[in-house]
Structures are given as structure tokens and as C-alpha cells.
Amino acid sequence: MNKIKQLTFLDHGRIIAISDIHGELELLKQLLDKVHFSTDDYLIINGDLCEKGDNSRAVVHYMMELMATNPRVHVIEGNCDSLIDELLMENPKLIDYMCARKKSIFSEWLSQLGYEVNKKTKIQDVKKLLIGHFPEQVKWLSELPTALYSDEYIFVHAGLDDIKNWKETERETALTMQSFLNKSHRTGKYVIVGHWPVVNYEAFLPSHNPIIDEKKKIIAIDGGNIIKPEGQLNALLIKRGRNGDMYSHTYVDFLPTCKVIEDFTAYPKMVGSVGYPLFEIVPIEKGKHFTLCQQQETNQQLYVKNEYIVQNKDGSYRTKTDVSCTQMSVSRGDNVAVIDDSCTGYTLIKKQGEVAWIKKEAIH
Numbered sequence: 001m002n003k004i005k006q007l008t009f010l011d012h013g014r015i016i017a018i019s020d021i022h023g024e025l026e027l028l029k030q031l032l033d034k035v036h037f038s039t040d041d042y043l044i045i046n047g048d049l050c051e052k053g054d055n056s057r058a059v060v061h062y063m064m065e066l067m068a069t070n071p072r073v074h075v076i077e078g079n080c081d082s083l084i085d086e087l088l089m090e091n092p093k094l095i096d097y098m099c100a101r102k103k104s105i106f107s108e109w110l111s112q113l114g115y116e117v118n119k120k121t122k123i124q125d126v127k128k129l130l131i132g133h134f135p136e137q138v139k140w141l142s143e144l145p146t147a148l149y150s151d152e153y154i155f156v157h158a159g160l161d162d163i164k165n166w167k168e169t170e171r172e173t174a175l176t177m178q179s180f181l182n183k184s185h186r187t188g189k190y191v192i193v194g195h196w197p198v199v200n201y202e203a204f205l206p207s208h209n210p211i212i213d214e215k216k217k218i219i220a221i222d223g224g225n226i227i228k229p230e231g232q233l234n235a236l237l238i239k240r241g242r243n244g245d246m247y248s249h250t251y252v253d254f255l256p257t258c259k260v261i262e263d264f265t266a267y268p269k270m271v272g273s274v275g276y277p278l279f280e281i282v283p284i285e286k287g288k289h290f291t292l293c294q295q296q297e298t299n300q301q302l303y304v305k306n307e308y309i310v311q312n313k314d315g316s317y318r319t320k321t322d323v324s325c326t327q328m329s330v331s332r333g334d335n336v337a338v339i340d341d342s343c344t345g346y347t348l349i350k351k352q353g354e355v356a357w358i359k360k361e362a363i364h
Ligand SMILES: [Mn+2]
Pocket: 048, 078, 079, 080, 157, 175, 194, 195, 196
């Protein structure tokens, strides 16, 4: 990669890292409010401002303004933002993408101009049009660094190769590498990444909260905003101090919340989850609400909510989507977010970023 920028952080104050906003301006604003973001803070946006959500254009505009007035605000590119290069390089495949993808900065720009693309549109014409109308935005997006680094941290969207000089990681790899937490690096610094929803990593209790791996020196912060229906936009908060940095986090999401009205004690054997991309399961014992299943690739035994089990054409089984197989104890007065209240007996909830089933009576 060649777009790399060096930063120096003061040894006091706060670094806020947010990734994978995907066009959700409202969530971004809510999150900045929630953490009381001020001009004393460093703010790093770890890529994927654009695509998949409703308002990529506005997120870009908002971040451009914030950066113009605050030297402590920095943005790096994600794979979704780097699509701007396909426009500049006149890649004809981008036309197909624009035709298929309505939730995209390109579609937003073009519809603002009242211009409609079809399969026969020439990429050269679209390039000319967009550069003509949105020159600053196009330039800003195309010049975003791939990585930022300081003495202590490296910020990159997806990951780095495990090589002597991390700067020799290909840009494509840095932007698209999958499940970096299952890999390693030898930079000696903490590497902070988004891109791969943390809930995809296997866990006892499925969670969208940032994962800090002290051994590997990796912090993964993608809360699955937009990509997962129960996902969230995370803020990693790094409190700088002379005796070392302290980490905490918070998040916002769109889920409705309610109060627990009756205590519920979880069945302790119900842990884990079925998640992307390991959806194949073999039912072992059907229960009234949950079926004990064996997850094919891992041989783990999990309790899958019956409504989430579907049969493939060849007669085998899988879950219809990611789903928690965990129960969680809750107490009267707890605040929980409701993810799925449509099943029998149990409701799927999120509490402090963690996703689990509770008895319906606990909230009804
Ligand atoms: Mn990404």
C-alpha cells in the first residue's frame, strides 16, 4: 500500500475509533453525542463510510466538514469507499454495480442529478458527470489513506499481512482481508480494524462489542451495523495515560428497547451461536422451543430455536440466518433491546451488545 499517514497522539486525552458507518449518518451523530465527542478528542473513522445504508453522501459530507475544521479528525478508506477508484479507472463493471445497488453513494449522486444508469451507459460518461458535479467529494474519497499509524497503533480497515514490514501489505489485502483476528501480525503495535463483524467470531455468548486481543495485539471493532439486523455502531474509546492506555466502548443501534418485568434464569447448557458462514446443522433432538443440533463444520452441539431451522432441497438442514443459541439471565428492571419477538416461548434480545434468548414472560 502506498497511501499511509503517520500520526502523533498526545499522551493524554482520548482517541475515539469508529468503523463501518455504511451511510448511517443518524447513528454516527447519535454515537458522537453519546461519547460527548469534542474537539479535544482524536477521532478516527476506520473505513467503510459508504454503501449499504441510506445516506452515504451525507456521511461523506459530514466527515469532510468535520475534518476541515478539526485537525484531530482522520478518516481511512474501506473497501466500500475505494470503489471511487473503479470510477476513476473507468472500470465498466461499475455500471453493473450501479444498476444493481441502489443503496450506494453513486446512486445517490446520480439520482440527485436526475440521471439514470442502465446497462448501456458508458462508464466514461458517468465519470465525467460525477467529477463535474462532485469534484471535492471524489477527490477526498480517492485520497483517503489506507492506513494511519502512530508509535502505538495502526489503523487499517481489514487487516495486515504477517510480514516484516507491514507497509508492504497490498492495499487490496488491507481493505478486504477476512477475519483478521484469526490471523496474526508482527508490527509490535496494536492494530485496530473494522470490516469483519465481530459477531462472526466464535464465542460462548454472541456479542457485537469490540474484541481486544492483548496477545495478538488486535482490536476488532465492527459491530455489524447494517450488515446484521441486530448489529450496532461501536465506538472504541482509548483513554490515553502516562501509565498506559485504557480501553472502553459504547454503541448505538436502531433496536426498540423495553424493561424486564420478571427475573429469568438461563439454561446454562445453552451457549454459542450459529453464524456466518457455518449455517449447516444436523438436528439431534427436537424440543418444544429449541432443537439440539450438531453444527456440521465444528461438531459443536447447540440449541437452535425451532423457527430458525430450515430444510435444504437435498433434505439436510441449516439455520435461515445467524442466530444466537444462548440463553441469558436477566433481572427485573434491566433494559434490553428486542431483536425477535415473533417466536414461541422465547424472545431474542440484546443486552449490552450481547445477543441471547429469554423467556417471553420476562418482558410481557
Ligand atoms: Mn468493509
